[in-house]
Amino acid sequence: MNPPTIPLLLDRRILLGVTGSIAAYKAADLASKLAQAGARVDVILTEAAERFVSALTFQSVTGRRAFRETDLWGSEAHVLHVGLGASADLLVVAPATANTIAKLAHGAADSLITVTALAARCPLLLAPAMDAGMFEHPATQANLELLRQRGAVVIGPAEGRMASGQVGLGRMVEPAELLGHVRLALGRSGSLAGRTVVVTAAGTQEPLDPVRSITNRSSGKQGFALAQAALDRGAAVTLIAGTTHLEPPVGAHHVEALTASAMQAAVHSRIGDADVLLMAAAVADFRPTLTNTQKIKRAKGVGDLHLEPTEDILAEVAAVRKRSGRPQVVVGFAAESQDMVANAIAKLEAKGLSLIVANDITSPDAGFAVDDNRVTLIDAEGAIQELPLMSKAQVAEVVLERVERLLSVEEG
Numbered sequence: 001m002n003p004p005t006i007p008l009l010l011d012r013r014i015l016l017g018v019t020g021s022i023a024a025y026k027a028a029d030l031a032s033k034l035a036q037a038g039a040r041v042d043v044i045l046t047e048a049a050e051r052f053v054s055a056l057t058f059q060s061v062t063g064r065r066a067f068r069e070t071d072l073w074g075s076e077a078h079v080l081h082v083g084l085g086a087s088a089d090l091l092v093v094a095p096a097t098a099n100t101i102a103k104l105a106h107g108a109a110d111s112l113i114t115v116t117a118l119a120a121r122c123p124l125l126l127a128p129a130m131d132a133g134m135f136e137h138p139a140t141q142a143n144l145e146l147l148r149q150r151g152a153v154v155i156g157p158a159e160g161r162m163a164s165g166q167v168g169l170g171r172m173v174e175p176a177e178l179l180g181h182v183r184l185a186l187g188r189s190g191s192l193a194g195r196t197v198v199v200t201a202a203g204t205q206e207p208l209d210p211v212r213s214i215t216n217r218s219s220g221k222q223g224f225a226l227a228q229a230a231l232d233r234g235a236a237v238t239l240i241a242g243t244t245h246l247e248p249p250v251g252a253h254h255v256e257a258l259t260a261s262a263m264q265a266a267v268h269s270r271i272g273d274a275d276v277l278l279m280a281a282a283v284a285d286f287r288p289t290l291t292n293t294q295k296i297k298r299a300k301g302v303g304d305l306h307l308e309p310t311e312d313i314l315a316e317v318a319a320v321r322k323r324s325g326r327p328q329v330v331v332g333f334a335a336e337s338q339d340m341v342a343n344a345i346a347k348l349e350a351k352g353l354s355l356i357v358a359n360d361i362t363s364p365d366a367g368f369a370v371d372d373n374r375v376t377l378i379d380a381e382g383a384i385q386e387l388p389l390m391s392k393a394q395v396a397e398v399v400l401e402r403v404e405r406l407l408s409v410e411e412g
Helices: 024-036 055-062 069-073 077-087 098-105 112-119 132-136 138-149 175-187 221-232 260-273 313-324 340-351 392-411
Strands: 013-018 040-045 090-096 124-128 158-161 167-171 196-201 236-241 253-256 276-279 286-288 307-309 329-336 355-360 375-379 384-386
Touching (some): 013 024, 040 112, 069 112, 124 138, 175 221, 196 221, 196 260, 260 276, 260 313, 313 329, 329 340, 340 355
Parallel strands (some): 013 090, 236 253, 329 355
Antiparallel strands (some): 158 167, 286 307
């Protein structure tokens, strides 16, 4: 099954400059990911880059011609770099060697990449890759600072073992992280630019003792997808997450909140400035009245287990919203095992929500810990929208489209 396209990247023109580093193999992976996401990727390789990876490799993963240094002097030379630069939505140089960074900083025009960079009027992303000593050299640092002052975004490098055997800063960041930065750069002027969105995700853990807790099966995938969809639209995103193994989307401000009380505090500290709250976290409804400070031993038995309700975060948000009018839009989630629509409507009304997203947790092909979801959207007017089985990323896109419409109504 092919990975789904990313709406933000669909038919966007991305120039990928590849320079002479062993990390050039990572650039092929990045080009593949961008092309699979729907972008039109034009690759430019330096002569040195071709010592590590061929133009054919990039043509194979992008389905488009990869440009080589010799193309600068071909029949298209007088317009090629202008056409490439003028039509690009984003220029990414990955890996960016110390040599190419120096040329870009000082306006050199001696290669297809450098003349194209001078012709381009789009954002520039650089992913340095070089030996640690070369990266730390004052000349390299001065060149990078000069590029930053002109608006370039420098991503990485990461720390690790280099081809030289040394360990330090110099490894090119991984393609998945670079893809996140590409999305962040392209989404900055999106439909939610200037908006602040708070997203909660994943399940909480209410401790019984130092090693055991009351929790649930939420992976956080739907909440993280919502955060990414908001970032793609240019929003400033705070992601308040419970227990999860997922990496936060690039650009999101990540706040860890492992218990219901911690999530309550995190939400309340941030909703005053928020335009939107997407409450996708699976907050435990109950916690032990007493937490043992030592591990409960099997031989001694558990004894009586007494529970008490956790904080009702959405009810508290409703009270704040009634007083201050913020957040303007609040979206809740309802994971139900029976009477899904009726229970979701009751929650929507009780918590004063703008919209609720309900899903049937008994469905074998959707919900917890998988990449797909089948949800029903219900708004405050009682309108019901049933969505077919789709990826959680696609669900997030639909929810954010509804959020945009709700914001327009609030401000209309």
